[in-house]
Amino acid sequence: MHADVRRNVIFCSLLALSQAFYIPGFSIKSYRDGETIPLFVNKVYSDYSELQYAYTELPFVCAPTGRIQTGRFTSGASLSLNLGEVLRGDRITVSDYELIMGTDEEARYLCSHTVNRDGLKRTKELIRDGYVAEWIVDNLPGATSFKTTDKSRKYYAAGFKIGEEIYGSPGSEAQYFLNNHVTLVIRYHRAPGKDGDQGKKVIVGFEVFPKSIEAGNRTEQGLPADIQNVESGLELIPRSNATGEIDDTDGATLTIPYTYSVYFREEDKLEWQNRWDMYFVAQDDSSNIHWLAIVNSLVIAGLLTAVVAVIVTRTIRGDIKVYKEGGLEEGKPKSKRARGIKSPRKSTEKNGLLEQIADIEGEADMSSDEESIEDITGWKLVHGDVFRPPPYGGLLAPLVGSGTQLVFMATGLLILSSLGVLNPSFRGGYVSVGTGLFVVAGLFSGYFSSRVYKTFGGQLWQKNVLVTATLIPGLLFTTVFILNLFVWAQASSTAIPFGTLVGLVALWLLIQLPLVYIGGWYGYIRVGAWSHPIKANAIPRQIPSQSWYTKSFQAVLAGFIPFAVIFIELMFVFKSLWLDKSGYYYVFGFLAVVSVILVVTVTEVTIVATYVQLCSENYHWWWQSFIVGGSSSIWIFGYLVWYYFTKLHITGFVSSLLFFCYGFLACVVYGLLTGTIGFLSAYAFVRRIYGYVFCPFHMLYL
Structure with a gap:
């Protein structure tokens, strides 16, 4: 009965955890009729490129004039962004679009903008590459609405196309039409609580329907004569302002008129706290696949657990029993x-x-x-060398320290995301909070690095602290800085501003470095090294010739098992980051469950690999355990390469360079994290089994 209750509790806990909920904000903004709602323009992005561009800096866009005053916002003003927003390429500016709650506008003139031949060429390139624009109202991205395949539900895809590329007859050149009119549909709901009693409303949806309308046939106010029946769109061809005919001269320009329509529609069934659900309907339809990922992970982890159980219960415990019963009797050997x-x-x-x-x-x-005592074979033969410090231990210690730093950061992000504190409405929140957690975790980095370093017999602990604080962060910063030079050359908003780079360096050297030093001092001076049950022999034991399997392919083959555990969930992460370009991955409950199973799998794989290695009388397990733990990153990078060539449409040297370099850095960070988990698991395993078997024997003769 108790077992059934326990099983039900565990199942319910997993079910609750998997239903990742979110808190779409900390305060609800409500509007009364007649109140002006600010519309923010952000950036354009594409499936075909890793480069993003600020919307207001595009050649075909009217610059905001500052004529609209919306509360504390003035059109043309740029919003202050957090670190995550800056790093993800956001450049949010208040626009001249005027939205008044409850007031519909069938057609309204915005501005006219003249574009030269170079600007038209650049605009055509953006349309050809499939760029979409991101606008924001009440922290909701403007969306293109679709319906599910069975037409039972509507869902949103963030962004809208800036234009269309159309081919006529086969072999003819493409025609490019710019969307110079947008129909904005603001969906609202009665505000909760007292605000609702006062007639206030909250925004629960923001839809954008773009349209291309020819520049001619307009009224004196610049509006189309008949906005419902448009004969032709605005083709990007230089035309004479006087006659409207095509102009092929070098100084030819095109004047683009911009208009917009606004409609407010009540949405009774959609509450404010659920308004982001519209962006996730397509992901909700794949929940069965997420459950399949969990079942797949549990099956793999269960089989691996059985292997570890056999090793521990039948082999190792059997050896321990022989030693305790047959090797020692009444304090003396038989x-x-x-x-x-x-x-x-x-x-x-x-x-x-x-x-x-x-x-x-x-x-x-x-x-x-x-x-x-009894004849000793296998892993027991190397007991006098198993705790011998590894070569290049001064490098392994900082890697383990940085790995613990990443473990703390990843755990914090998963917990905060699963609880809903981090969610898609918190723009840039994942990067900002992750950076903060990484910096604070410098304490753990210094502590573990120094303890491992002292365990290896290191003496220069200040040097170890410096290496720990600069090795991995320095690698990341240097790579990002070099890649940033390529992005700067493309005038992309993806480029990190110089001031932000200086701020990151200050955060690194003025905050993280002291925290690593404090943790290192405490770990090396106050706590010290880990004690081992057996002292290493003065003369290293000769290692027998190893098989090709243990020499070359053990790590690569062992890494396939953790990769198989996360493979299905990895598809959704990749789709969110690179295929959809939305970044709106939100099922962190599923991800948290899969991550726990991944940690268990990495632990068990490393233990099995370490046991096999020791049975081969090879006591160089320190580096091997770290490599085996992180070896699944090799498979992930291979999957990343396959995904690039089969699923993505990225073109261009700079975009491809950014994809592979940032993908490689992500795999390095992942490998460092799982490698540290594998190292600590193997270390605990080795200490345990040799402490059980040999510690009493050595204590007897000491």
């Missing part, structure tokens, strides 16, 4: 004569375990009744 074993003192084995045991027993009142 007589070798009673078991008919040859004296270890007469063994011809050089630097072996039996010879070491005989040396230790030399003055323990033994004559003809010299004593020994």
Whole structure:
């Protein structure tokens, strides 16, 4: 009965966790009729490029004039952005579009903008590459509405096209039409609480329907004569302002008139706290696939758990039982004569375990009744070298320290996202909070790095702290800075401003570095090294020749298992980041469950690989455990390359360079994180099994 209750509690907990909810904001903004609603323009982005551009800097866009005053916002003013928004390429500006709550506008003139031949060429390139614009109203991105395949539900896709590329007859050149008219549909709901009683409303939807309308056939106010029946669109061809005919001269221009319509429609069934659901309807339809990912992960982890259980319960515990029952009796070893074993003192084995045991027993009142334990084979033979410090331990310690820093950051982000504190409405929140967690986690980085460093026998702990604080952050910053030079050359909003780079350096050197130093001082001076149950031999044991499997392919093959655990969920992450370009991945409950299973899988894979390596009498497990733990990053990068060539439409050298470089950095960070988990798991495993078997024996002769 108790087992059933426990099982039900666990199932309900997983179910609740998987239903990742979100808090769309900390305060509800309500509007009364007649109140002006600001419309913000942000950027344009494309499936075919990794480069984004600020909307107000495009050659065909009317610059805001500052004539609209909306509360504390003045059109043309740029909003202050958080770190995450800047890094993701946002450039939010208040527009001249005037939206008055409850007031419909069938057609309203905005401005006219003259574009030269170079501007038209650039505009055609943006339309050809499929760029879409992102506008914002009440923190909701303007969306193009669609219906599900069964037409039962409507859903939103963020952004709207800036134009259309149309081909006529086969072999003819493409025609480019610019969308110079937008129909804005603001969907509202009665405000909750007292605001609703006062007649106020909240915005629950923002739809944009773009249209291309020819420049001619307009009224004196610049409005189309018949906005419902448009004969032709605005083709991007230079025309004479006087006659309207095509002008092929070098100084030819095109004057583009902009208009817009506004409609307010009540949405009774959609509450404000659920307004982001419209952007996730398509993802909700794939919830069964998310459950499939969890089941797939659980099956793989379950099989691996069974393997580890066999190793621990049948093999290792059996060896421990033999040692405890057959090797020691009443505080003294059993007589070798009673078991008919040859004296270890007469063994011809050089630097072996039996010879070491005989040396230790030399003055323990033994004559003809010299004593020994059972024959030792496999992983037990290397007990005198298993805790020998690894080569390049001064590099492994900082990597482990930085890995613990990433573990803390990733855990914090998953918890905050699953609880709904971080959500799509918190623009740039994931990057901003993640950066803050990473900096604060410098304490953990310094602490673990220094303890591992001292365990390896390191003496220059200040140097280790400096390497820990600069190695991984320095690699990330240097790579981003170099890539930023390419993006700057493209005048893209994806480029990080110089002031932001200076701020990141200050955050790194003035905050993170001192925190790493404090953690390193505490870990090295106050806490010290981890103690080992066995001291290393003075002379290293010779390692037998290893098979090709253990030499070359163990790490790569072992990494496939964790990759198989996260493969399905990884598809949704990639789709959100690169295919949809929305970044609106929100099912963090599923991701949290899969992440927990991933940690368990990495732990078990590393334990199995370490056990196999020790059974091969190879005691160089320190680096191997780190590499095996992070080896699934190799498969992820391979999947990233496959995804680029089969699923994405990215073109251009700079865009491809950004994709592969940032993808490689993400895989390095992931590998560092899982490698640290594997290292710590293997270390705990090795300490445990050798402490059980050999610690009592050595304590007897010490």
